[in-house]
Amino acid sequence: MVGLTRGGFPPMTGQDQDRACIGRLLEGETDAMEELYDRHNDLLYSLVRRIVGVPSEAEDVLQETWLHAWRTAASYDPSRGSVGAWLVTMARSRAIDRIRSEGARRRARETAGATPMEASPNDPANAAAESERRERVRAALAQLSPQHQEVLDLAYFGGLSQTEIAAQLSAPLGTVKSWTRQALLRLSELVPREEWL
Amino acid sequence: MSQHREEHLDLCAGYALGSLDDADRRTLEAHLREGCPICAAELTRFESGAALWAGSAPPMRAPSALRKRVLDAVRAEAAATPARRGADARAIRPAPPVDRRGSWMTWGLAAAACLGAVFGALEWRNATLRGRELAAAREELARLNAQLEDERRWAAVLTAPRAVTVQLAATPDGAPNLGARATYDPETRRALVVFSNFAAPTGNDYQLWAILKSGPSSLGLIRADSTGHAVVRLADAGDPASLAAFAVSLEKEGGAPTTTAPAGPVVMVGKLGG
Numbered sequence: 282m283v284g285l286t287r288g289g290f291p292p293m294t295g296q297d298q299d300r301a302c303i304g305r306l307l308e309g310e311t312d313a314m315e316e317l318y319d320r321h322n323d324l325l326y327s328l329v330r331r332i333v334g335v336p337s338e339a340e341d342v343l344q345e346t347w348l349h350a351w352r353t354a355a356s357y358d359p360s361r362g363s364v365g366a367w368l369v370t371m372a373r374s375r376a377i378d379r380i381r382s383e384g385a386r387r388r389a390r391e392t393a394g395a396t397p398m399e400a401s402p403n404d405p406a407n408a409a410a411e412s413e414r415r416e417r418v419r420a421a422l423a424q425l426s427p428q429h430q431e432v433l434d435l436a437y438f439g440g441l442s443q444t445e446i447a448a449q450l451s452a453p454l455g456t457v458k459s460w461t462r463q464a465l466l467r468l469s470e471l472v473p474r475e476e477w478l
Numbered sequence: 479m480s481q482h483r484e485e486h487l488d489l490c491a492g493y494a495l496g497s498l499d500d501a502d503r504r505t506l507e508a509h510l511r512e513g514c515p516i517c518a519a520e521l522t523r524f525e526s527g528a529a530l531w532a533g534s535a536p537p538m539r540a541p542s543a544l545r546k547r548v549l550d551a552v553r554a555e556a557a558a559t560p561a562r563r564g565a566d567a568r569a570i571r572p573a574p575p576v577d578r579r580g581s582w583m584t585w586g587l588a589a590a591a592c593l594g595a596v597f598g599a600l601e602w603r604n605a606t607l608r609g610r611e612l613a614a615a616r617e618e619l620a621r622l623n624a625q626l627e628d629e630r631r632w633a634a635v636l637t638a639p640r641a642v643t644v645q646l647a648a649t650p651d652g653a654p655n656l657g658a659r660a661t662y663d664p665e666t667r668r669a670l671v672v673f674s675n676f677a678a679p680t681g682n683d684y685q686l687w688a689i690l691k692s693g694p695s696s697l698g699l700i701r702a703d704s705t706g707h708a709v710v711r712l713a714d715a716g717d718p719a720s721l722a723a724f725a726v727s728l729e730k731e732g733g734a735p736t737t738t739a740p741a742g743p744v745v746m747v748g749k750l751g752g
Contacts, residue, residue, distance in 0.1 A: 311553050318548060322540050324532060331535035340544050347548045351555065361522055366529035373532065377496065418533040430534075436497035437531045443492055444499050462491035462524075469527040 299364035306354040332376035377440040429464035494524035644748035652745030664718035689723040696737035
């Protein structure tokens with residue numbers, strides 16, 4: 282049950298705030314873009330760096346992603362997922378496109394082992410809570426079996442097809458298909474709904 | 479519709495990750511197009527689940543300069559296209575994840591072709607949007623001008639040199655708090671009638687009449703708002719040579735059966751010229 286504040290309204294969740302931001306973007310309010318950026322950019326940057334490796338390319342991908350979000354905010358459909366998931370899908374799609382050029386793919390491999398840095402965002406209070414949430418999600422995701430993690434890594438970060446994954450893991454294609462589904466089901470069980478993007 | 483099968487769910491998972499091979503992707507897309515509700519729901523769930531996997535990436539810090547670069551770019555675009563958001567933007571739907579796999583050469587050629595097509599499409603779309611916005615703005619302006627002109631004509635009734643104002647008085651059958659005032663311009667035959675305390679009893683309607691030399695002629699029902707206030711605009715209240723008075727009757731709901739004689743009691747009357 283949702284608790285009420287003294288004012289009588291339930292407190293806004295991050296997802297509520299995100300949806301409100303989309304409404305404001307549609308009114309042309311660029312401030313709403315700042316809010317979305319501050320809430321989500323660290324995750325998007327981590328994701329894109331994981332895929333493309335090279336910092337300058339990751340920055341280009343993110344600029345494209347945020348501009349695309351601004352241009353197509355009206356296309357966001359709440360019935361298909363959260364604003365966070367929408368942004369992640371856009372950023373990942375652009376990053377995968379980017380590595381589908383041999384040069385970028387090679388550079389990604391060369392720089393994949395770069396030392397990660399701790400996030401230090403612009404709004405410390407908001408970001409601390411977001412950072413803690415992310416840490417809890419990471420801990421939950423780490424409980425996936427190594428096999429499932431590998432399938433997701435190769436598909437999600439590597440952009441490989443199921444046939445390519447099967448070849449890489451020396452596993453039958455049918456097995457890769459069923460691992461993929463099991464991995465996504467398990468993943469949604471491991472992460473509590475309130476921790477979703 | 480092709481029957482839903484368990485393996486469709488395996489395909490949904492791969493689709494959410496964009497990792498399906500072409501043949502599987504085509505199979506699933508055909509099935510989705512047929513409207514399988516099970517797959518549609520599962521696909522949404524898998525897509526949200528897939529986005530969670532982004533959280534497994536090692537946390538990295540984006541350079542602070544990137545924030546300025548991104549937000550400056552957004553603000554510049556917002557300033558350049560202030561009126562870009564509207565029905566057309568809302569019509570854009572997100573495309574489903576599509577596995578754009580193929581040989582690198584095919585990919586390169588396709589990418590180059592797509593790039594050209596995208597730039598062309600963007601230019602066309604921007605031009606179309608600008609054209610539509612301009613046309614819509616012109617249409618709105620014309621509508622507002624027509625509305626303004628109409629309001630001017632009605633306002634002119636009140637200031638017309640030969641306009642006559644009549645205060646209607648309640649008859650013994652009318653409630654004493656009823657109020658009505660008519661302004662009639664014999665030049666244009668227009669009239670404005672303002673009513674107060676005209677909330678009709680349940681099951682009844684008040685009806686306005688022009689009393690002509692030939693007899694009464696209905697000018698329509700009086701529809702007051704919740705406070706009993708109403709304004710009736712009459713484009714032709716009657717020939718000044720014939721119009722002698724305005725009257726109001728209380729009728730059963732829907733008004734008098736004929737337009738030439740009240741059926742209910744006359745509750746107010748106001749004679750022109752005293």
